[in-house]
Amino acid sequence: MTLRRIVITGCSGGGKSTLIDALAARGFATMPEAGRILVREEIAHGGNALPWLDREVFGIELAKRAIAQFEAASEVTGTVLFDRGLIDPVAFLKQYGFSVPPAIADAVSNCRYDKTVFYVAPWEEIYQTEDERPKPFEEAVAEFDALMAEYRSAGYRPVEIPRGDIGERCDFMLNAIDDIVPSE
Numbered sequence: 001m002t003l004r005r006i007v008i009t010g011c012s013g014g015g016k017s018t019l020i021d022a023l024a025a026r027g028f029a030t031m032p033e034a035g036r037i038l039v040r041e042e043i044a045h046g047g048n049a050l051p052w053l054d055r056e057v058f059g060i061e062l063a064k065r066a067i068a069q070f071e072a073a074s075e076v077t078g079t080v081l082f083d084r085g086l087i088d089p090v091a092f093l094k095q096y097g098f099s100v101p102p103a104i105a106d107a108v109s110n111c112r113y114d115k116t117v118f119y120v121a122p123w124e125e126i127y128q129t130e131d132e133r134p135k136p137f138e139e140a141v142a143e144f145d146a147l148m149a150e151y152r153s154a155g156y157r158p159v160e161i162p163r164g165d166i167g168e169r170c171d172f173m174l175n176a177i178d179d180i181v182p183s184e
Contacts (some may be wrong), residue, residue, distance in 0.1 A: 005073055005113040006177065007085035008161070009151070011144040012135070013127035014120030015169070019161070020083045022170050029076045030113035033083035034065035052135075056098045063104045070111040079177060086111050091150035095143060108154060117156045118173065119148065123163060 008016050017033055024030045035051075042049050049057045066086040073080040074098060086108060093100055100108075122141045136141075151158050159176065161169055 003073065003076065004079040004177075005070065005082060005085075006079060006111045007082045007087075007117045007156075008119070008173075009084050009088055009117060009147060010119035010161075011127075011157075012127040012140040013137070014123050015126060015166075016120050018166060019120070019169050019173065020040060020081055022166050023081055023173060026170065026174070029073075029078065031069040031080060031082045032074065034060050034069060035084065035088070037066060038062055051092075056093065058095040059089045060101060060104070061095070062092070063107070065128075066109060067104075067107050070113075072108075082113065085113050085117070087117075087151050087154050087156070088147060090154075091147040092143065094150065095146040105122045113156070115155070115157050115159050116176075117151055118161050118176065119151075119158050120161050121163075128177045149179055 008020060010016055017036070020030050020032070035058075038058070041047070048054045049061045051058045063086060066084070066089060069082065070086060073082075086104075088163060090100055090104065090108060122144055123138070124137055127137045127140065148158055162172055164172070
């Protein structure tokens with residue numbers, strides 16, 4: 001069986017993690033959102049690699065973790081669903097005016113996910129701030145716009161996951177995963 005790396009990305013608070021959890025419950029191997037884990041760790045030990053304290057350090061550390069997740073997926077047979085991919089921290093760094101370190105730029109070329117990337121669009125009705133995501137909705141939308149531009153620039157084909165309840169979104173993903181041809 002061929003290893004497939006499928007990214008689910010999009011607007012913060014759009015329901016990505018809930019969808020990933022529901023797909024994991026249906027048997028898919030998944031990689032959690034590295035940013036959420038990083039934020040929890042930094043808050044727990046008083047670190048500064050937080051998007052509201054030091055965006056550059058946060059983006060670089062997040063990229064390193066995305067690379068590690070990509071590599072860890074090599075141990076899996078079949079399909080792995082990623083709650084965000086390496087392009088996410090690259091878009092974040094660029095949006096806030098930071099250069100992308102050469103090693104990370106090289107990894108973007110070498111760590112290739114399936115060409116079709118699924119995303120959730122901004123959805124204000126379900127958006128909530130929380131400890132890991134204190135930003136207002138408008139900031140989340142600006143990050144989403146930069147993210148979609150970066151995925152397209154990197155040669156990916158973003159496909160929107162339609163709004164709906166979690167069952168409808170899972171069904172969409174199950175059908176879409178079966179319908180798309182894995183990247184070469």
